[in-house]
Amino acid sequence: MSIKIDLDRIVNGSDSQTNFTTQLLRLIFKADSHNKALLRRVYPNAVEAVLHYQDFGEILDLPED
Numbered sequence: 001m002s003i004k005i006d007l008d009r010i011v012n013g014s015d016s017q018t019n020f021t022t023q024l025l026r027l028i029f030k031a032d033s034h035n036k037a038l039l040r041r042v043y044p045n046a047v048e049a050v051l052h053y054q055d056f057g058e059i060l061d062l063p064e065d
Helices: 003-012 020-030 033-042 044-056
Strands: none
Touching: 003 020, 003 044, 020 033, 020 044, 033 044
16 A cells, blocks of 8 residues: 555544554654654655644655655
8 A cells, every 4th residue: 555545544534454554654653753753764755744744734645665
């Protein structure tokens, strides 16, 4: 699945997904700024998608990291 689909399911729909990307996105939502910076090194698109959603309420369609 794409980041967009997983993020949409987390914030708008069924929150019962357990795939890696969904779990990663949940972790990014909960992470403090230091840990988000560390995660961004390995998963830049996932972190960008969450930060963009938190700032603007829009879900970006970025490729998976």
